[in-house]
């Protein structure tokens with residue numbers, strides 16, 4: 001089976017560095033918030049080109065802590081996307097905010113033109129939480145303009161997009177805060193949960209460090225109602241020694257595979273995710289778009305020839321039962337494009353351990369499919 005992710009192949013690449021990192025942490029006798037986390041935070045900040053990184057328990061908490069550091073008030077609106085991992089909206093709920101969903105474009109990214117309209121019509125909206133879905137950057141020039149013109153407090157969800165850029169700008173450098181996830185399937189995946197918040201503001205970094213640790217400002221003195229959301233020493237050591245050093249190579253491999261798919265998949269029933277020329281995606285996923293009525297058919301066809309696919313995501317966020325029960329949200333522009341994409345998207349395998357002949361097999365299977 002050609003899998004969506006292949007962690008066993010990944011382990012072959014990282015085993016010796018990972019075992020060495022584990023041995024070091026075990027022998028150190030220090031397992032929570034020590035020098036491994038500090039060193040990883042410095043390394044991540046350096047490669048990202050942002051002054052501060054703060055390691056936290058997962059990507060969702062990075063977003064919640066980011067919103068709280070920026071002073072989100074209870075019941076305050078946060079403009080975001082209806083098409084993402086559920087954690088994006090969950091972070092807004094947990095921080096006490098009200099998600100305001102605008103629609104998405106044909107690549108599944110939040111529609112910045114609609115956002116511009118929303119911010120122009122309601123000048124009281126301060127918060128914006130865009131997502132770089134599938135590893136596709138947004139137009140970061142326009143994002144910067146929106147932020148400046150509407151005075152926005154911006155938290156960028158980079159969980160799927162570490163290393164992506166648009167023109168000269170990198171994702172995660174426009175907002176006051178960015179969040180990233182080290183969930184194992186992500187482009188920089190730990191061997192367990194993990195996440196980080198990035199910021200160029202030293203005060204925000206300090207506040208985030210307190211919030212991740214029970215809101216503790218100094219030992220046993222608590223200034224805020226915080227979380228328990230710390231990145232483990234062992235995950236930090238694994239990330240530093242075994243995973244971060246591979247990220248550039250693995251991203252390059254994803255890009256090669258994406259390029260082959262874009263050049264060679266030719267089927268009138270399949271729409272490919274062709275990026276605009278300024279976009280430099282990191283291809284967390286490779287979404288293709290097929291008619292709603294034939295997605296299951298293609299999925300079964302590929303499965304029958306040994307190719308596993310995914311759907312990201314089968315239900316939009318405002319349609320989730322949890323959101324309806326919670327009740328505190330708004331949908332603008334009706335979200336019909338998001339629903340359409342949730343019904344016609346299929347993700348092809350694109351992990352960095354795919355071999356050339358496997359990529360060829362995926363291409364041939366797509367090209368020979370007749371719905």
Ligand SMILES: *Cc1c(COP(=O)(O)O)cnc(C)c1O
Pocket residue numbers: 058059060061084085087088131157159160181182183193194195
């Ligand atoms: C994975 C993901 C998250 C949440 O990250 P966790 O580490 O699983 O909490 C948030 N947003 C997006 C877009 C994601 O893909």
